[in-house]
Amino acid sequence: MSVKKTVLSPNKLNRRNFLKAAAVTSSTAALAACGSKEAREEFLQRDFRSLSQDQIAKVLQRLETQYEREYGVKFTVSAKEPIPETFFGYALDISRCIGCRKCVYACVEENNQTLEPQMHWIQVLEMEKEKGVDFLHSNLYYDHEEVPHEGHFYLPVQCQQCKNPPCVKACPVGATWATEDGIVVVDYNWCIGCRSCMAACPYGARHYNWGKIQLEAENINPDTHYLGNRPRYKGAVEKCTFCIQRVREGRYPKCVEVCPVGARKFGNLLDKDSEIRYILENKRVLILKEELNTQPKFYYFYGT
Amino acid sequence: MKKFGLATGFIAVFLVSFLFSPRMLAQQDIQVPPPPLSEDFFPCMECHADMDPNPERRVLEEFHDDIELAHDEENRWCMDCHDAENRNMLHSASGELIKFEESYKLCGQCHGPKLRDWKAGIHGRRTGMWNGQKEYLLCAHCHNPHSPRYESMKPEPAPLKPGKIK
């Protein structure tokens, strides 16, 4: 009898504890599902592409209040649509880039990337001149007193904005897609965080919020776009959007403007007078991993 | 930085130059900030007006001694670009006077393809609107005319290795 008791009681206890643990877990769900109105709205929010204009307006308003509460800064979240007749392209002059990483950090600030855990949308790879574009022998973590380092050149890699994006195919919930103006975007509120797109991307361009994001209030960029630089969430994927919040206003992406050597070029592929078309016409360009048929709109060229 | 400094009359005053109202280039709808001239030395004629031009290749000792000419230096000397009569101006190979504000015309004499790329917005940094007003920089904003090779710099810190991201 006593034996049975000692065996049974921890068992019972365990079951009770387990139920408790299960309750904690499911209460998170319950909280989101039927807690505050805001949380409920957030939980039940549809994917961006199936929202009506009214619904989008409501979502943007909710986000602005949330962000202000959380970061103590007044945000504007826009959902500005593509400028008609635009299809963006980018070109980077490999003969110019000196590997200074100014773009990396300007991008972090412009796009409110989390500082801790650290995230960089732009990866500058140092490559040996002798080997050419060779990822296996490249170094992302070079740390010289001065750049460019002898015998090396630099290849910054960010989202290549593919016309045939493997990441979009991989997403099980359609949380990422290519917009009309040619930007591959993510709906951070629809992404379930399965990271299929990261496995699919051949350019390491997709980044995951492994933890809660941390921003410095004084360095926050409060001018944001829903599909771009608004603060993101733990457990969602993000990536370069050509600075959608800037380019849909007609401005250059941030990395273009800060590059001290002017290696970065951007423009409308549909406009034959644009800088990007001039490059395609007058320079010879290359794309990364062309054998994968991803058809990037991010070109590399040798300006000299 | 030293050789690019005081005595040349060219100083990289990027920040200041951005504040000044940009002026339109004659033929094109492109804007440039004022040339990076040093207030200490410009206008040049303040000193040079009373001096006889000396076209001799020599070691500069009293003034401009920090200029290190590394720009086809075997074939060139000051007066090839600076106008002997009017030191406030540059001059082209054909003797035509060129303002410092339009120095790209001088550079373009030798660097024709670069000038073409620059005008198209391909060589050099652009800021502003991809579909509208752009700001250009003059050649001299990035390249010291006397020693035009782009200088190396300290890179920003390397990203953390994945194992260090906590």
Added chain:
Amino acid sequence: MKFIRFLKESFQIVIRGSKRYYLWLAFLFILILWGGSGYILQLKQGLLVTNMRDSVSWGFYIGNFTFLVGVAAAAIMLVIPAYIYNWKPLKEVVIFGELLAISAVIMCILFVIVDVGNPLRLWHMVPLIGKLNIPASLLGWDSLVLSLYFLLNVVVVSYLLNTLFYKREINNSKLTPLILLSIPIAIGIHTVTAFLYNGFAGRPYWNSALLAPKFLASAFCSGPAVLIILFQILKKTTTFEIKQEAIWKIAELMAYAMFINLFFFGAEVFKEVYSNTEHLVHLKYLFIGVGENRDIVMYGWLSLIISVIAFLLFLIPATRKNVVTLNIGAILIWMGVYIEKGIALLTPGFTPDTLGQIYIYRPSAIEVKVSVAIFAIGFLIFTMMTKIAIAIIFEDFNIDSLRRKKALPAES
């Protein structure tokens, strides 16, 4: 109504048992709690508590998922001979294979849930309610076929046990189509899971047409290996019975499957080594290491060597029919495939990453904890379902015996 009665009576079976049974349950509950605490931490702090990072963005969870999909798929290993060839000795153990499949699929689903950053948003994947991205997304397809396979097995098993409980005749015209359907779906879950990796053109290590066939071959080894071990345990600890020839038959089939698995592996190695392109680097990472990084080399060789030993043990009739060597073989196969799917398949595919950078991934303590909890949940479910099945098949637990029991006290 009758089915509810069956469930109620089955529940009685589940909550009553020997001291050893309770101890086992207590042990599983402790593991679930211990691991569950890890998951709660992960929910709070995000997947930062794992050692996955952008460079290696899938790890131990998805490795376990992949292994278990194989285990689940392998139920067909038993179904095919049992039903198609009507081979008697196997028929009665089929049901245990299906119970294993159900438990394995549940574990699979749990491994996906813990790997996902926003589990609350999983409703986005539900067809019609959310926005399942098929036909484009392989993970979309995978979730679909896994759910289907799960439902199918639940239906088949409930029908079988319910019918046996009420001592009725099994209606083969209803059951056979379902069982036949479960065969392509079982192949489907493993094929689709292989395609999930296979479809990434930017990951040359997986982008080989041999991947899906290799997945199936290894599943035909690992699934039955798990079953053989479980059958031995059940035989020792319960009234479960199985004919020795059934186990030998399974072992023989496993030897063929292992041969095919090893042959495919050899073909892959030849292609990579002989052509010696930069894609060889992933295989190098697994078997000799790249530069200083020799972290998983040990596992690469371990998996290969024990798979070969197990193959030999199962190939030779004498060792196949000897209980000791049979069990050693089964454990070795299980280990071999587990390492292959959990470590040798996943990590080298991500290392070096698409930009050529190397991050040495090994699971964090939290990942191990959470995985242990999921395995404990799977074992718990399997234990309970098996207890019911054993009671019905071997212990005269049915409607008649219950009536007799009820009648007895009234008489005395």
